[in-house]
Amino acid sequence: MSNRVxxxxxxxxxxxxxxxxxxxxxxxxxxxxxxxxxxxxxxxxAACSSGGAEVEHxxxxxxxxLPQPRHAPPVSECGQELFCDSFDYPGGNMRPVVITGEGxxxxxxxxxxxxxRYVMTSGTLIAYKGEAITGDPTTETGDVPCDSTxxxxxxxxxxxxxxxxxxxxxVSLDYTPLADTGPKSQHDSFDGFTxxxxxxxxxxxxxxxxxxxxxxxxxxxxxxxxxPASELSSAEIAKLKQTGDFANGGGYYAxxxxxxxxxxxxxxxxxxxxxxxxxxxNGEVKITITVDGEAVVSAVDTxxxxxxxxxxxxxxxLDYTKAGFDNLKVAKLPAGSPETLSAxxxxxxxxxxxxxxxxxxxxxxxxxxxFWLPGSNQEPLAPTA
Numbered sequence: 001m002s003n004r005v006x007x008x009x010x011x012x013x014x015x016x017x018x019x020x021x022x023x024x025x026x027x028x029x030x031x032x033x034x035x036x037x038x039x040x041x042x043x044x045x046a047a048c049s050s051g052g053a054e055v056e057h058x059x060x061x062x063x064x065x066l067p068q069p070r071h072a073p074p075v076s077e078c079g080q081e082l083f084c085d086s087f088d089y090p091g092g093n094m095r096p097v098v099i100t101g102e103g104x105x106x107x108x109x110x111x112x113x114x115x116x117r118y119v120m121t122s123g124t125l126i127a128y129k130g131e132a133i134t135g136d137p138t139t140e141t142g143d144v145p146c147d148s149t150x151x152x153x154x155x156x157x158x159x160x161x162x163x164x165x166x167x168x169x170x171v172s173l174d175y176t177p178l179a180d181t182g183p184k185s186q187h188d189s190f191d192g193f194t195x196x197x198x199x200x201x202x203x204x205x206x207x208x209x210x211x212x213x214x215x216x217x218x219x220x221x222x223x224x225x226x227x228p229a230s231e232l233s234s235a236e237i238a239k240l241k242q243t244g245d246f247a248n249g250g251g252y253y254a255x256x257x258x259x260x261x262x263x264x265x266x267x268x269x270x271x272x273x274x275x276x277x278x279x280x281x282n283g284e285v286k287i288t289i290t291v292d293g294e295a296v297v298s299a300v301d302t303x304x305x306x307x308x309x310x311x312x313x314x315x316x317x318l319d320y321t322k323a324g325f326d327n328l329k330v331a332k333l334p335a336g337s338p339e340t341l342s343a344x345x346x347x348x349x350x351x352x353x354x355x356x357x358x359x360x361x362x363x364x365x366x367x368x369x370x371f372w373l374p375g376s377n378q379e380p381l382a383p384t385a
Contacts, residue, residue, distance in 0.1 A: 082165055083314075083330035085117065089127040096135065096149040099125040103146040112146035116162070123157035123318075124149065132316075133324045137181050155181060157318035161330075164201055166311025167279035168333040171197055173316070174326045176270040180217045182320025192216035192265065194317040195275045197287070198309035209250070209309060211301070213275040213289050217321060219262030221297055223287050226250045227305040236305075255287065255299035264291055278333060279310040 078084040091097045101124035103112035118125060126133050126149050137154035144153045165171075175193055182191045192215055199210035209231075212224045228250045229237060240246035245253070264271060274290040280300070285308035288298040301308040314330055 078329075081329045081331045082169070083117075083161065083163065083328070085328045086130060087127045087132045087326055087328075088130040092127040093129055096126045096128040096133070098147050098149060099127055099132075101125060101144060101146065102153060103144055106143075110146065118315075119160050119162055121158045121160070123154040123159070124152035125159055126152065131324045131326045132328075134318060134322050137318075137320065137322055154318065155320050157316070157321075159317075160196065160199060160313045160315035162313070164199075164311055164313050165330045166198065166277055167285075168277070169197075169311075169314075170274055170276045170331045170333055171195055171314045171329070172272065172274040172331070173328045174270055175215075175273050175323065176325070177217065177265060177267050177321055177323045179267060179322040180320060181322055182217075190214075190216065191218070191320040192220075192318075193273075193321060193323065194319075195273065196313070196315040196317055197275050197277050198285070198311065199313040199315065200309060201313060209306070210312060211255075211277070211285075211287055211309060212252070212317070213273075213287065215261075215264050215271075215273070215289075215291070217265050219260055219265045221259040221261050221264060221289060222254055223256040223289065223297060223299040224252045224254050225301055225304055225309075226252050231306050251305070253304050255301055255304065256297045259297050261296065264296070276333060277310070279308075284308055285310050 087099075089097050089099060098113050100113050100115040100118055100120055102120050102122050103110065104114045105119060105121055115125070123134075124144065126135055134154040134157060135149050135152050137157070138150070138152055139155045140151055140153040145151055173195075177193060180191050194215075195213040197211050197213065200208045202208045208226075209228050210226050212226060214220070214222050214224070216222075229246075232240075232251055237246055237251065240251040245251055272292050276286075276288045276290070278286045278288075280286055284303070285301045286298065287301070289296045316325060316328070
């Protein structure tokens with residue numbers, strides 16, 4: 001959307017979202033007035049022709065009416081995608097609408113808005129003018145109101161799909177960072193945007209074992225694997241805690257190098273981010289980040305502290321970042337996809353060839369293995385000179 005920044009920056013402060021019948025009434029006020037005029041006219045005509053017989057009206061519905069996605073169609077209407085959401089929800093063109101939030105997660109069965117597509121373990125999913133937004137992120141120490149866009153707890157935003165996808169999928173969205181809202185000491189650590197892929201479903205629907213594909217506000221790009229604490233030794237957990245790589249019940253292992261790309265974290269600039277998850281013939285899993293059509297970094301999970309995750313839930317994580325995102329999609333990677341090109345390294349020794357800007361190792365390096373892949377993908381991808 002060309003007016004994305006102005007839309008998010010114009011988010012009303014202190015307004016409560018539309019919910020239930022009030023949402024529907026306000027959205028359709030003009031249409032209802034027209035309908036009532038037409039109805040009154042038809043009743044008057046009917047009364048004249050039937051001797052003034054009364055017309056019965058159905059009683060108003062009651063209960064909590066939840067917003068349903070206007071353009072979040074079933075899979076059969078998503079084209080080639082397995083999942084799609086443009087976040088165009090009823091009422092959202094006038095005021096921010098709460099789709100779901102942590103309240104429905106921590107208080108199941110309550111009146112908190114729920115979604116048949118998402119679960120949130122932290123924060124509030126808000127739709128406004130065809131986009132998912134954080135609003136002005138806050139940090140809440142107590143219960144978060146179910147329908148509040150201002151007390152949203154979105155400094156720690158965790159959104160997951162209820163459905164799992166994979167293997168061989170592409171997850172994409174349009175992402176716009178607007179401001180870093182974290183303490184100065186954290187600006188270069190973990191603040192920013194992360195796509196969650198391959199999350200292993202569990203009874204609590206939490207981020208369990210998964211891959212994180214991050215573009216941090218400080219400009220770092222990295223792919224990591226989260227391994228649950230239950231699969232780690234006490235010695236390994238202690239080591240991870242010393243390095244700050246243990247959090248939320250698991251240890252984080254970098255599968256790729258840290259790539260410095262501050263241009264990808266420019267505030268106010270929309271980026272089209274794609275994360276591909278591909279199961280290789282030998283059982284390993286390759287993850288690739290593409291931004292605005294550029295293959296940025298790739299990594300292969302060879303079985304770091306457990307089997308690779310070839311399928312799972314997908315989602316969005318935001319840490320201390322005011323942002324918006326749109327057009328969240330999950331698609332199947334086609335068989336024989338040229339995406340495998342992203343695993344090839346740039347030429348670094350005599351005998352390597354280059355096709356389409358990426359290198360192919362000499363035949364001797366691939367002898368006897370028709371599914372050859374480089375021994376290491378832990379370096380940024382870059383076109384050959």
